[in-house]
Amino acid sequence: MLCENCKQKEAKVYMTKVINGIKTEMNLCQSCASEQGFFNASPVSFTDFFQGILDMTPGMDTEFVKDSNNSSVHNVLKCSKCGLTYDEFKKTSKLGCIECFNLFRSNLEPIIKSMQANLHHTGKYPKRLGGSLLIKKQIGELKRKIAVCVQDEEYEGAATLRDQIRKLEEELKNE
Amino acid sequence: MSKWYEDSIIDSGTAISSRVRLARNLSKFPFPLKLSKEQGEEMIKEVVSAIINERTPLTSHFKSFYMRDLSATEKDSLVERHIISPEFRSLNRPTNVLISNDENISIMISEEDHIRLQSVFPGNEIEKAWELADNVDNLIEETVEYAFDNDLGYLTSCPSNLGTGMRASLMLHLPALESNNQLENILKAVGKFGMTIRGTYGEGSESIGSIYQISNQITLGTTEKEIINNIKNITAQIIDQEEKLMIKMVKNQPLYMEDVIYRAYGMLTNARALSEKEALSFISSLKIGYNTGILKKQKPKTTIYNMIINIQPSNLQKMYDVSDYALLAKARASYIRDQFESD
Numbered sequence: 001m002l003c004e005n006c007k008q009k010e011a012k013v014y015m016t017k018v019i020n021g022i023k024t025e026m027n028l029c030q031s032c033a034s035e036q037g038f039f040n041a042s043p044v045s046f047t048d049f050f051q052g053i054l055d056m057t058p059g060m061d062t063e064f065v066k067d068s069n070n071s072s073v074h075n076v077l078k079c080s081k082c083g084l085t086y087d088e089f090k091k092t093s094k095l096g097c098i099e100c101f102n103l104f105r106s107n108l109e110p111i112i113k114s115m116q117a118n119l120h121h122t123g124k125y126p127k128r129l130g131g132s133l134l135i136k137k138q139i140g141e142l143k144r145k146i147a148v149c150v151q152d153e154e155y156e157g158a159a160t161l162r163d164q165i166r167k168l169e170e171e172l173k174n175e
Numbered sequence: 176m177s178k179w180y181e182d183s184i185i186d187s188g189t190a191i192s193s194r195v196r197l198a199r200n201l202s203k204f205p206f207p208l209k210l211s212k213e214q215g216e217e218m219i220k221e222v223v224s225a226i227i228n229e230r231t232p233l234t235s236h237f238k239s240f241y242m243r244d245l246s247a248t249e250k251d252s253l254v255e256r257h258i259i260s261p262e263f264r265s266l267n268r269p270t271n272v273l274i275s276n277d278e279n280i281s282i283m284i285s286e287e288d289h290i291r292l293q294s295v296f297p298g299n300e301i302e303k304a305w306e307l308a309d310n311v312d313n314l315i316e317e318t319v320e321y322a323f324d325n326d327l328g329y330l331t332s333c334p335s336n337l338g339t340g341m342r343a344s345l346m347l348h349l350p351a352l353e354s355n356n357q358l359e360n361i362l363k364a365v366g367k368f369g370m371t372i373r374g375t376y377g378e379g380s381e382s383i384g385s386i387y388q389i390s391n392q393i394t395l396g397t398t399e400k401e402i403i404n405n406i407k408n409i410t411a412q413i414i415d416q417e418e419k420l421m422i423k424m425v426k427n428q429p430l431y432m433e434d435v436i437y438r439a440y441g442m443l444t445n446a447r448a449l450s451e452k453e454a455l456s457f458i459s460s461l462k463i464g465y466n467t468g469i470l471k472k473q474k475p476k477t478t479i480y481n482m483i484i485n486i487q488p489s490n491l492q493k494m495y496d497v498s499d500y501a502l503l504a505k506a507r508a509s510y511i512r513d514q515f516e517s518d
Contacts, residue, residue, distance in 0.1 A: 084209060093333065094208055094333050095206060095332055096208055096209035101330060108334060116394065116396050117393050118396035119396070121329075121337075123338060126321045127313060128320055
């Protein structure tokens, strides 16, 4: 079949994009593929192999690129704000901007889980963003406390907490 | 104005200094790795003006330096005084450092993250270091907007700094634990609490002068208070073990200890040339001598920590205007002898 881009050379690179569950396919010739940033097949190194395994985690948005030999696999997600590519991220293990955290979220989660205590921040909140975020956090904590009170049958305590939550929810509406 | 390491309380005890470092990024710019030169300059101006402006009372206490305006010696000296990291010193992109006059606070702009705020105190004062860092952090935030996520906390370039963005550490002098090969055990023990310990001077885990740094590794999923309490408690235990072991060593080998200490004193007060490694090792023994009371000689004019800082190459060069290796060794010995000379 002919390349979908230039419509002249034969398509040798078959690309499947899966983003947010929506699948798109493109068939390109090698020159158009390399123009768009896809590389030719290269020998698989030990690092590639391991990184490849790390890549096979569920819930990931991946772009698979296979050439006619069905060998090399590359991941070409790219941040729209700063231009960081997944390959760059893997090589440097650093993110490029706040948008990267949305784009590479699912890739990041297993990495973060293995180096940190858990995936939820419990510490300081910036005062500026504070506002509604802080109130929501306080409400969450109070709700957890209510559950404990109810378990211990401390209904008076639970009622006080419930009133506190109502007050905070009012504040939230006014934010 | 005296610098914090000239404060004489550093000499009593195992903890030499306490440090809290916070990593922050501005939400509107890409992180340093992806920042264009123009964006970098803009970002630096914003952060500098958050500290140096007409509104804040702290303004007069800070100075701002573009790294490109500093000489190689001045940059090396900043590294030796632990004001900037060695990585920051070698960066090619636009960078700036804000330093408080007493050098308790330094803010590296455009290191791995936009802002690396550091607060250092002499001795065992990790809570004070955190309080000050917290306050300066709030001050900066009055002017700039931080990159922050409800789940991941403060957003940083490296996932290992997410959440609190906080690295708390203490510099400890551990000669007894080191010479009794106990550090391997300490390393394993602190690892279980999400902390790590490594040599401060020297390559990798090697340590010259028996000086080690303990710091937390986990930054996300724990509060700042928890990190501080953890490191306080674990450090207290390490200090306790070190001091008990030192007392034992003195009891068991009084002649050996006395000899090592007095030899060190002899070298420091008489040598005409000293390498950095030798000097650090002798200074370590000197400190043991004073702490245990074995050394019954006059203390040097300046603090032990100040001596450790000043015998490093760039600081010697600033004082004596020498750079040739042989001349450095001579200047080093000369500086040290001076500290013991009565005026």
